[in-house]
Amino acid sequence: GGSDASSGGGDTDSESGSDTTVAAAAGNDMPAPFDEGPVKIAIVQNSGAGDYFQQWTAGANLQADLIGFEVQIFDAQADNAKQATDMETAIGLGVAGIIVDHGQTDTMCPLINDAIEKGIKVVIYDIAIAECAPDAVETSQSDADLATLVLTQMAADVGKDVSVGYVNVLGIAPLDRRHVIWDEMVTANNWSQDFFVGEFTNSVATDNARLVDAALRANTGVSAIFAPYDEFTKGTVSAIEQSNLQDSIRAYGIDISNADIEIMTKDGSPWVATATTDPNAIGAGVVRTMALELAGEQDSRTVQFPGVLVTQDFLRENSITNMDDLRVSLPALNLTDTSSADWIPSLEFK
Amino acid sequence: MTSMFELRDITKSFGTNQVLRGVDLDFEPGRVTALLGANGAGKSTVIKVLSGVHEYGGTISLDGAPITVDSPGTARRLGIEAVHQKISDGVIPGLSVAANLLFDEIVTNETSRFASSRSLLPKAKEMASILDLGWTDAQFKGDVDDLLLADQQLLLLARALVRKPRLLILDEPTSALSKAEADRLFEVIEQLTEAGVGVFYVSHRLREIDRIADELVVLRDGQIRGRYEPPFEWSSALDDMLGQTRAETEERNDEMQGTSDVLALQGVQLLPKADPLHVTFRAGEVTGVFGLLGAGKTELASGMFGAAPFKVGAMTLNDSPYSPRSPSAAIKAEVFMVPEDRAAGTLVGDWSIARTSSLPFLSAVSSLGVLNAKSEHDVGEDVIKSFGVVANSAKDPVIALSGGNQQKVVVGRWLKEQPAVMILDEPFQGVDIGARHDLVVRVREVAKAGSAVILMSSDLEEIMQAADRVLVLVDGEIQHDTYLSQTSREEILDSLVTS
Amino acid sequence: MSTTANTDTTGTKGLAPAATRAFSAREFAVRYGFIIVTILFYAFFYWTEPAFRLETTFFSMMKFTSVVAITGLGITTAMTVGGLDLSVGSTAGMSVTISAMTMVIYAQSAPLAVGAVLVGGLLIGAMNAFLIVVLKIPDLLATLAMMFSIQGLKLIPVDGQSVSSGLILRDGTVAPGKFTEGFLKLDRGFVGPVPYPAILMAILTIVMWFFLTHTKWGRVMYAIGSNPEAARLAGVKVGLYKAGAYMISGVMASISGLILSSRIGQGDISAGASLLLDGIAVALIGTSVLGANRPNALGTALGAVLMGILITGTTIRGYPFYLQDVVKGAVLLLALVFSFTLSRKKHRHQPAVPM
Amino acid sequence: MSTTANTDTTGTKGLAPAATRAFSAREFAVRYGFIIVTILFYAFFYWTEPAFRLETTFFSMMKFTSVVAITGLGITTAMTVGGLDLSVGSTAGMSVTISAMTMVIYAQSAPLAVGAVLVGGLLIGAMNAFLIVVLKIPDLLATLAMMFSIQGLKLIPVDGQSVSSGLILRDGTVAPGKFTEGFLKLDRGFVGPVPYPAILMAILTIVMWFFLTHTKWGRVMYAIGSNPEAARLAGVKVGLYKAGAYMISGVMASISGLILSSRIGQGDISAGASLLLDGIAVALIGTSVLGANRPNALGTALGAVLMGILITGTTIRGYPFYLQDVVKGAVLLLALVFSFTLSRKKHRHQPAVPM
Numbered sequence A: 001g002g003s004d005a006s007s008g009g010g011d012t013d014s015e016s017g018s019d020t021t022v023a024a025a026a027g028n029d030m031p032a033p034f035d036e037g038p039v040k041i042a043i044v045q046n047s048g049a050g051d052y053f054q055q056w057t058a059g060a061n062l063q064a065d066l067i068g069f070e071v072q073i074f075d076a077q078a079d080n081a082k083q084a085t086d087m088e089t090a091i092g093l094g095v096a097g098i099i100v101d102h103g104q105t106d107t108m109c110p111l112i113n114d115a116i117e118k119g120i121k122v123v124i125y126d127i128a129i130a131e132c133a134p135d136a137v138e139t140s141q142s143d144a145d146l147a148t149l150v151l152t153q154m155a156a157d158v159g160k161d162v163s164v165g166y167v168n169v170l171g172i173a174p175l176d177r178r179h180v181i182w183d184e185m186v187t188a189n190n191w192s193q194d195f196f197v198g199e200f201t202n203s204v205a206t207d208n209a210r211l212v213d214a215a216l217r218a219n220t221g222v223s224a225i226f227a228p229y230d231e232f233t234k235g236t237v238s239a240i241e242q243s244n245l246q247d248s249i250r251a252y253g254i255d256i257s258n259a260d261i262e263i264m265t266k267d268g269s270p271w272v273a274t275a276t277t278d279p280n281a282i283g284a285g286v287v288r289t290m291a292l293e294l295a296g297e298q299d300s301r302t303v304q305f306p307g308v309l310v311t312q313d314f315l316r317e318n319s320i321t322n323m324d325d326l327r328v329s330l331p332a333l334n335l336t337d338t339s340s341a342d343w344i345p346s347l348e349f350k
Numbered sequence B: 001m002t003s004m005f006e007l008r009d010i011t012k013s014f015g016t017n018q019v020l021r022g023v024d025l026d027f028e029p030g031r032v033t034a035l036l037g038a039n040g041a042g043k044s045t046v047i048k049v050l051s052g053v054h055e056y057g058g059t060i061s062l063d064g065a066p067i068t069v070d071s072p073g074t075a076r077r078l079g080i081e082a083v084h085q086k087i088s089d090g091v092i093p094g095l096s097v098a099a100n101l102l103f104d105e106i107v108t109n110e111t112s113r114f115a116s117s118r119s120l121l122p123k124a125k126e127m128a129s130i131l132d133l134g135w136t137d138a139q140f141k142g143d144v145d146d147l148l149l150a151d152q153q154l155l156l157l158a159r160a161l162v163r164k165p166r167l168l169i170l171d172e173p174t175s176a177l178s179k180a181e182a183d184r185l186f187e188v189i190e191q192l193t194e195a196g197v198g199v200f201y202v203s204h205r206l207r208e209i210d211r212i213a214d215e216l217v218v219l220r221d222g223q224i225r226g227r228y229e230p231p232f233e234w235s236s237a238l239d240d241m242l243g244q245t246r247a248e249t250e251e252r253n254d255e256m257q258g259t260s261d262v263l264a265l266q267g268v269q270l271l272p273k274a275d276p277l278h279v280t281f282r283a284g285e286v287t288g289v290f291g292l293l294g295a296g297k298t299e300l301a302s303g304m305f306g307a308a309p310f311k312v313g314a315m316t317l318n319d320s321p322y323s324p325r326s327p328s329a330a331i332k333a334e335v336f337m338v339p340e341d342r343a344a345g346t347l348v349g350d351w352s353i354a355r356t357s358s359l360p361f362l363s364a365v366s367s368l369g370v371l372n373a374k375s376e377h378d379v380g381e382d383v384i385k386s387f388g389v390v391a392n393s394a395k396d397p398v399i400a401l402s403g404g405n406q407q408k409v410v411v412g413r414w415l416k417e418q419p420a421v422m423i424l425d426e427p428f429q430g431v432d433i434g435a436r437h438d439l440v441v442r443v444r445e446v447a448k449a450g451s452a453v454i455l456m457s458s459d460l461e462e463i464m465q466a467a468d469r470v471l472v473l474v475d476g477e478i479q480h481d482t483y484l485s486q487t488s489r490e491e492i493l494d495s496l497v498t499s
Numbered sequence C, D: 001m002s003t004t005a006n007t008d009t010t011g012t013k014g015l016a017p018a019a020t021r022a023f024s025a026r027e028f029a030v031r032y033g034f035i036i037v038t039i040l041f042y043a044f045f046y047w048t049e050p051a052f053r054l055e056t057t058f059f060s061m062m063k064f065t066s067v068v069a070i071t072g073l074g075i076t077t078a079m080t081v082g083g084l085d086l087s088v089g090s091t092a093g094m095s096v097t098i099s100a101m102t103m104v105i106y107a108q109s110a111p112l113a114v115g116a117v118l119v120g121g122l123l124i125g126a127m128n129a130f131l132i133v134v135l136k137i138p139d140l141l142a143t144l145a146m147m148f149s150i151q152g153l154k155l156i157p158v159d160g161q162s163v164s165s166g167l168i169l170r171d172g173t174v175a176p177g178k179f180t181e182g183f184l185k186l187d188r189g190f191v192g193p194v195p196y197p198a199i200l201m202a203i204l205t206i207v208m209w210f211f212l213t214h215t216k217w218g219r220v221m222y223a224i225g226s227n228p229e230a231a232r233l234a235g236v237k238v239g240l241y242k243a244g245a246y247m248i249s250g251v252m253a254s255i256s257g258l259i260l261s262s263r264i265g266q267g268d269i270s271a272g273a274s275l276l277l278d279g280i281a282v283a284l285i286g287t288s289v290l291g292a293n294r295p296n297a298l299g300t301a302l303g304a305v306l307m308g309i310l311i312t313g314t315t316i317r318g319y320p321f322y323l324q325d326v327v328k329g330a331v332l333l334l335a336l337v338f339s340f341t342l343s344r345k346k347h348r349h350q351p352a353v354p355m
């Protein structure tokens, strides 16, 4: 986990690299409240751990620096109770805005509303709060979009009427949203779902590898596995390799990171496609949304960040070995025109 | 007429080991019944049955009415109070001395359920006064663990005496006590018997039995072998106790006088306020260090053994400087010690006799670190044979032996070797006459073979029986140093007082 | 004469000198070192972090502390009888699920939910006691086995899902109930500026302190922890007291579960995961407070407070969580050095590794 | 002499009855109950699940087992000297990070990575020993504090992130190295059909078994665990042996870390998290095998195997993970009942003098 925010953003961050360029140069006259001095905001994270959240946080920090935010980060390490406490503390700090990154709806909603009552602007990322906290801005990467992208690819690869495996855990907003699409695609393609395993522990990859490995022995003849979260996919891949099935089974995931790229491009890797957004860009986008909200320019209460499909072939053809290469080859990842404004210096991650 | 407590045909086995085979006993108000028996005879077991610790076969009746003693609580309600042989079974470290004195009252709600530590103090002092235990307030409030073994024993006695039970059971209560403390105990016992308390008294010390007992019962192999009225017929009582064997109580005429100095202490200070002491121990003789509890014997012993190195003073071993910082260093220099507290100092879990015996000399039973089971077993068997330990084989757990037999093992394991110096701190605690005789013979053999043997004891009898030379230790200072042939019991006892 | 012997023997080693020694630097460190550390940390954060000074920060810190403290109190009780309760974390987690089920799935009232949870905790305690006292399984192992079992068992009725309002039941219908306002108040309510959990923590600490140090039952429990055989020979029903201790531990754990549940506002299946180690940590730290060298309620509470100060302080300073772990470990070590390295006292009630 | 008296007593409690007793049903359960349970479970899955019969299943089961087993062996060693090592999980995690750093960031060879990891484990062990032996902090507390500290410390050099090739360093350059093939072989290599980890587990188990039961060093360790004071007075350098035990424990933990690292193929920061409790569980289960009633290597390995059988079997049967926890707990309990409830053995491996 890299909630190394107070240390001032990207410099210690690894995955976005230090060579980011400011695309649209900062607009000379900033609107209130940015015209006088730095604006204090807090980011209340459910978990800062894992490649994904690390990049997310890094991107957020870089963007925040450019806009002139003073950021206080809270990392609950996946402890929902701790996140509630953090939120209370954050509210107590009297910041102008709070970004809530993941968390349980029932836990955070009342607190979000408390914050809004106290005149604090709230932007949340990846929590379903539309009904219970209508005044907060709900941002999310479009999970439906991601799932559709990769599952369409999968359908193209393996065709209809085949046996497939599924690795997921329900009860977590984004994974639930991906699950919906999965169900649709399974029926649409008349796939037979031979197994559905998955557990969310504190070492996801290793523990799920165990589950998938066992599942594969119990169900031979599976031709593809969908694991809509890269930690799951990692586990799935190592399980497939455990059982030497890389030739007969394809794995499809969601999200990407340096580690994932290495795994996908490795010879004979069963992981053929993943759909993703650039966590750095999303982090930045969320912060931009907060800026707009504070400036009173954010009208819609929901913002969605579209995803892109990344295939193994694409990675190999462009000999991509890490996120930076990927960003160069896929500018769309930068989301520069989501939640942007001329006075906001937006980022491109190279 | 029926007596107060009647035990009829009491039986008890541990596994297949039948320890009691039909014991009949009667206890009358105001009478002291003494129980004599060899180590392992079953004395402590009788007591544990009577005080509700063990289940048992047979019947116990109170004033003619049959009763069942199924728990210590029941025993207490029936008016039975026991002070068990092991002090560690009585005191509760971590609680204050006061709380320990009053623990029975606390359990039985005779003190308020919400009593503060302070409110316990007066009652506790009152109890302590029974044995004139002149402890300071600080001590009453302090952890019972800070008391010496002897004071802990006295505490337990006071705890039982104060309850004025119908039957008071004492299992070798004086083995850790000085003569004066024992005398005080006997006075109290006499007061209690006058008040109609029945007393069941277990001891190996014939003089004590002579002094207080109204009846003597002898136990052997879990059966009553003899009953005596005072004046007691000791020779036949000892026959009953030891079977056909006869314990020799003849005059000694085998005094050895060592010549070569082995271990010399220069300016060693035993106790904080004591003067530095200079003494030399010689090979080829047994030096008995006699002193009351708290005289500094254990300090002396554990100092020479490096278990608690001396803060002040120096030592030489065979004329070369000797200052062990740890027992292992001492053992390398061939200085061995049998510690005072058997349970805490020597017994290891459920280890067999063989393992316990070989522990200090593992290199001898191993090559390149790999143990040789055979030679290890032999070591155990050797100890069993040469010390007459009551056991099936060297595989028996030491912990399941009786107190005395345990002692034979832990002393015996050191005497297999021929050390430069052999230190024995209270080696005869709870050891019956037969066992003690065996030990003495072996100890003297080791001395004869050229070791300097040092024997600490607070029991003059033991010194007289085992030693050639006697040192009298008083408050950490040597008051008397001579060969037994050149002194007398009276002279030695005087040297205790005239200091 | 023996009397004089005694008095002077103790003179040489006894407690009178100890009393004077109490004011030596070392003894001072042993007694107050830990408390001083706590104050120093508080002062440090207080001066360096304006945000730390806020009343709101203080009280949300207390809320955080309360859960760990209450769990720690339970563990402390088990430790006084010479045991250790590894099942507290799972018990708290189970309580979260139970309360959620009662209100969400069975649409029952908050009081009923609270009742169900407390009974649950009591039963776990009783089960632990049964394993330990009747089946004679050593404490560490029995409670470890319980820990695993509960972790799994609690998830069976909910098919391993977090229970939140709007949950779809097996029969396809939507769960009728929701977390009631009253229940949510448990964690979110205030008396003046003071949040309920903080008050609860204070009350339970005082109650347990009084119970353990000023009542017969507490004394006997300490006795059992220190020398069970002696206690038994003195006629104590050791089994009964052990059972009692574990039931208290179970109830305490379920109380912290209630607070968590009310804080999270749903039957979060992962709740309570981190509680076990933190709880043990504060209970163990507690043994070193004021040189007590035995488990004690006040020490445990203070340990929890220190833990809270560290977590809150470092979070506000924006330390990454891993630095927080380092600080946690370092401070734990410091406290330990005070009470074990510097203290001359013998230590008891250390949960021995039971074979 | 009284020797004659002996012979006649011995007659009454001769060997014959003792020998026969050994074959009473109860004794039988105590000795073999646990092994039978293991076999029964194996047989059950074997008959009901075709997939379970596959050789590949067996060996991948062994692979999962090996990590827990090796960690358990370390804990077992610490337990023989009367301690317990709570830092093994973090140590394994640290090893994963160290190996990744050595190969990925510093682009060093696999042997060097292995060396670094083992040295790391040794140092942790030494640190534990220092706290316990020199600073006199009780084992549970010292290793708990270490656990927290390591968890955090290991993440500082890597800014709390998983280390994998392609990682961009602080200076913006790309990490030069990657996990070498040779290193990945550690977990993925085979001798015939047998995976390396399984072999490693077998070897280490036998080595530790021999060391603990057939060498004087092992003997002395048991003595220390059972009565440190007695060991000291018998001339044992207690501190030295304790230190040794914890260093062994540290090295074992780092070895399981190596296997994990090779299995995951990157410096996963969360690796090893679940290892502590499983390791303790198998080490404790191990004490009940063959009625040993003390920590022992074979028992620990067997405990790990049972654990592996249960996990694999139940997963193949498609039990949800929470049912697996239930099974785990239930079996642990069963094993305990065999060795503690049914066993008549009175005197167990237990520190006689309170720490």
Ligand SMILES: Nc1ncnc2c1ncn2[C@@H]1O[C@H](COP(=O)(O)OP(=O)(O)OP(=O)(O)O)[C@@H](O)[C@H]1O
Pocket: B014, B017, B019, B037, B038, B039, B040, B041, B042, B043, B044, B045, B046, B085, B400, B401, B402, B403, B404, B405, B430, B432
């Ligand atoms: N708890 C026990 N378990 C197994 N055997 C026991 C137990 N207690 C005593 N024994 C056996 O019972 C026999 C009698 O023991 P006991 O302690 O009663 O002897 P004793 O007469 O008190 O000897 P001593 O004079 O040494 O105290 C011994 O052989 C001992 O091995």
Ligand SMILES: Nc1ncnc2c1ncn2[C@@H]1O[C@H](COP(=O)(O)OP(=O)(O)OP(=O)(O)O)[C@@H](O)[C@H]1O
Pocket: B148, B149, B150, B271, B291, B292, B293, B294, B295, B296, B297, B298, B299, B300, B340, B426, B458, C008, C009, C010, C011, C012, C013, C014
């Ligand atoms: N653990 C201790 N700490 C400090 N002083 C002690 C300790 N044990 C004993 N002393 C002091 O040392 C002196 C000698 O005690 P010690 O136990 O050596 O008596 P002893 O002569 O060995 O008698 P015995 O061995 O019969 O108990 C006593 O005055 C006592 O106050």
Ligand SMILES: [Mg+2]
Pocket: B043, B044, B045, B085, B171, B403
């Ligand atoms: Mg006896």
Ligand SMILES: [Mg+2]
Pocket: B297, B298, B299, B340, B425
């Ligand atoms: Mg002594």
